[in-house]
Amino acid sequence: MNTSDSEEDSYNERSALVQCESPTIPSYNQDHDVSLPQQTDTKRRRPVSSGLDEPGPVERERASTPDGEEEELTLKYGAKHVIMLFIPVTLCMVVVVATIKSVSFYTEKSSQRLIYTPFEEDPNSVGQRLLNSFLNTIVMISVIVFMTIILVVLYKYRCYKVIHGWLILSSLMLLFWFSFMYLGEVFKTYNVAMDYPTLVMIIWNFGVVGMICIHWKGPLRLQQAYLIVISALMALIFIKYLPEWSAWVILGAISIYDLIAVLCPKGPLRMLVETAQERNEPIFPALIYSSAMVWMVGMADSSNPGSADGRRRNEGGARAQEEEESEDDAAHGRRRRYSAEEDLEEDRGVKLGLGDFIFYSVLVGKAAATGGDWNTTLACFVAILIGLCLTLLLLAIFKKALPALPISITFGLVFYFSTDNLVRPFMDSLAAHQYYI
Amino acid sequence: MTVAVFFGCAFIAFGPAFSLFVFTIARDPLRVIILIAGAFFWLLSLLLSSLVWFISIKASNSQDLRLQRDLLIFGVFFSVLLQEVFRFAYYRLLRKATEGLAAISDEDTSAISVRQMAYVAGLGFGIMSGAFSMINVLSDSLGPGTVGIFGDSQYYFITAALMTLALTLLHTFWGVLFFEGCEKSRWWVIAAVVSLHLLVAGLSLLNPLYEGSLPPVYVITLLMGVWAFFSSGGSLHSLSAVCTRRKAEGESS
Numbered sequence: 001m002n003t004s005d006s007e008e009d010s011y012n013e014r015s016a017l018v019q020c021e022s023p024t025i026p027s028y029n030q031d032h033d034v035s036l037p038q039q040t041d042t043k044r045r046r047p048v049s050s051g052l053d054e055p056g057p058v059e060r061e062r063a064s065t066p067d068g069e070e071e072e073l074t075l076k077y078g079a080k081h082v083i084m085l086f087i088p089v090t091l092c093m094v095v096v097v098a099t100i101k102s103v104s105f106y107t108e109k110s111s112q113r114l115i116y117t118p119f120e121e122d123p124n125s126v127g128q129r130l131l132n133s134f135l136n137t138i139v140m141i142s143v144i145v146f147m148t149i150i151l152v153v154l155y156k157y158r159c160y161k162v163i164h165g166w167l168i169l170s171s172l173m174l175l176f177w178f179s180f181m182y183l184g185e186v187f188k189t190y191n192v193a194m195d196y197p198t199l200v201m202i203i204w205n206f207g208v209v210g211m212i213c214i215h216w217k218g219p220l221r222l223q224q225a226y227l228i229v230i231s232a233l234m235a236l237i238f239i240k241y242l243p244e245w246s247a248w249v250i251l252g253a254i255s256i257y258d259l260i261a262v263l264c265p266k267g268p269l270r271m272l273v274e275t276a277q278e279r280n281e282p283i284f285p286a287l288i289y290s291s292a293m294v295w296m297v298g299m300a301d302s303s304n305p306g307s308a309d310g311r312r313r314n315e316g317g318a319r320a321q322e323e324e325e326s327e328d329d330a331a332h333g334r335r336r337r338y339s340a341e342e343d344l345e346e347d348r349g350v351k352l353g354l355g356d357f358i359f360y361s362v363l364v365g366k367a368a369a370t371g372g373d374w375n376t377t378l379a380c381f382v383a384i385l386i387g388l389c390l391t392l393l394l395l396a397i398f399k400k401a402l403p404a405l406p407i408s409i410t411f412g413l414v415f416y417f418s419t420d421n422l423v424r425p426f427m428d429s430l431a432a433h434q435y436y437i
Numbered sequence: 438m439t440v441a442v443f444f445g446c447a448f449i450a451f452g453p454a455f456s457l458f459v460f461t462i463a464r465d466p467l468r469v470i471i472l473i474a475g476a477f478f479w480l481l482s483l484l485l486s487s488l489v490w491f492i493s494i495k496a497s498n499s500q501d502l503r504l505q506r507d508l509l510i511f512g513v514f515f516s517v518l519l520q521e522v523f524r525f526a527y528y529r530l531l532r533k534a535t536e537g538l539a540a541i542s543d544e545d546t547s548a549i550s551v552r553q554m555a556y557v558a559g560l561g562f563g564i565m566s567g568a569f570s571m572i573n574v575l576s577d578s579l580g581p582g583t584v585g586i587f588g589d590s591q592y593y594f595i596t597a598a599l600m601t602l603a604l605t606l607l608h609t610f611w612g613v614l615f616f617e618g619c620e621k622s623r624w625w626v627i628a629a630v631v632s633l634h635l636l637v638a639g640l641s642l643l644n645p646l647y648e649g650s651l652p653p654v655y656v657i658t659l660l661m662g663v664w665a666f667f668s669s670g671g672s673l674h675s676l677s678a679v680c681t682r683r684k685a686e687g688e689s690s
Contacts, residue, residue, distance in 0.1 A: 434644035
């Protein structure tokens with residue numbers, strides 16, 4: 001089976017963890033060409049060294065008063081934002097694990113492979129198998145790097161139409177074709193009789209609402225739900241079509257790639273995030289999960305929370321949920337009204353790339369797929385959540401885009417292999433004798 | 438081996454822990470994070486103890502069943518000791534975190550007290566311990582089979598669930614007591630917690646003689662509960678205040 005190239009690349013830019021406050025910083029900057037990494041440290045020092053007398057003291061004051069409070073705020077709402085990311089990551093993993101355990105289609109090994117993993121894994125010879133999995137990984141990673149570079153080049157040269165077309169095509173495929181396949185397999189598993197007209201209706205409605213929510217406007221919760229669903233679908237495809245050992249090596253390699261791509265100065269993902277921040281545009285919604293309302297480009301009066309609140313309330317259909325959430329955010333906003341910047345930070349929340357969702361779910365899904373052991377799945381789940389927590393802690397400290405994959409995937413891999421090989425026999429023996437530790 | 442057994446055992450084993458989570462922990466994000474980190478620490482201790490056990494197994498004669506069983510018992514006790522070591526390590530980590538949070542925040546106190554952290558950490562340990570003991574058993578109970586067909590006890594599932602419940606609650610109480618002991622530098626409390634944990638693990642070695650393991654473990658659970666209640670500042674007065682306040686509220690409404 002051939003998945004389109006858009007799949008491969010688009011999940012890749014999705015691997016980054018971004019805090020949303022940076023775009024407001026340029027308003028305090030005197031010079032815009034200073035590169036972002038220095039911002040976090042010199043953000044507070046810059047007003048002092050700006051060289052202008054009049055704004056100097058004022059800005060120094062502004063910089064100092066929110067200083068301690070900003071730190072405290074960061075940590076205080078750091079916990080809330082960690083939970084706002086825990087919940088969708090958990091939901092995605094739950095969907096993937098539930099599907100893997102019940103629908104056997106995704107664990108059956110087919111002879112078809114993705115064109116990105118051309119080398120077949122021969123189960124007979126360990127050395128050959130290892131070599132082939134490394135070669136598969138190299139092919140896959142080069143495809144991903146290539147696609148990412150194309151995307152960044154397109155973005156830099158403002159070929160928005162091409163990028164949008166590409167993203168729309170890939171979400172079309174996910175929302176219609178993959179969900180049709182998924183639904184078909186679920187019906188087969190539970191032996192549900194279904195006719196085509198009903199199915200067409202369901203898939204059509206699901207897909208169209210999804211396209212609208214993701215690419216245009218929609219209630220926040222619905223958009224989040226759709227993003228979780230498409231990440232889960234993508235993860236399931238990977239679990240099915242990546243060969244056993246290649247999948248593990250690819251997971252390791254992609255977290256290394258994520259680290260390089262986001263942190264190195266010339267890394268493609270970093271350039272993407274920086275360019276988006278320079279232009280003060282949000283990164284495409286189809287690539288990023290946002291835990292709070294996303295502010296659109298050219299939104300007037302971002303410093304006027306009143307109108308913004310009003311706009312937030314009017315947007316989106318489901319009034320009850322929306323109002324609850326916007327009331328909550330608005331209440332938070334009103335309590336910290338001394339700076340519009342703070343208000344904006346509170347509302348924006350934290351963003352996680354969809355690629356991170358996908359690879360976390362691939363790891364946990366593969367843990368669930370191989371063997372019937374639930375302990376391994378649970379251990380990987382906890383490890384990934386702790387990795388995410390640590391990453392968010394680093395995000396709160398460094399305040400710039402960070403790769404969300406390395407720590408979690410490392411913990412996940414370590415715990416998978418150690419739980420599967422060490423803890424499982426131990427717990428099985430204990431359970432057999434009914435000893436409790 | 439039916440759905441009824443599955444749900445019954447699941448609710449027995451995880452009901453109290455789940456309700457504790459929903460009512461006391463789910464609302465506060467910081468507590469959820471401390472809970473999951475506690476689970477992680479328990480997992481680390483299990484990993485290390487399994488590693489030690491695995492090495493000892495591989496280094497020994499796999500045909501000698503008596504030796505294997507003895508090594509397993511050694512693994513049990515070693516795991517208990519390691520769990521307590523990691524509980525202490527988690528205590529140190531939380532203390533450092535509290536100091537960090539308190540130093541940064543406006544008020545002098547941090548958002549969460551050591552006692553609350555003790556409770557949440559204990560519950561984290563308990564939930565993870567219970568989950569690891571019980572989940573595979575639960576998933577097997579959904580499938581076909583006959584319990585005890587080779588002459589083992591028929592009460593496997595229910596006793597497993599009861600034991601898991603006891604252990605979850607015990608870990609919670611031990612967490613409270615342990616942290617309290619560390620805070621006040623009362624080393625005898627810590628020693629008591631460790632030895633009671635060893636005792637409970639030792640009692641479970643009496644299985645399948647369930648009369649020897651379950652009732653004593655529940656007695657210990659009750660005692661621990663009472664001790665933890667008084668240690669964390671509760672008193673008979675506060676208990677009666679809760680009852681009378683509820684009665685007063687009931688009358689007034």
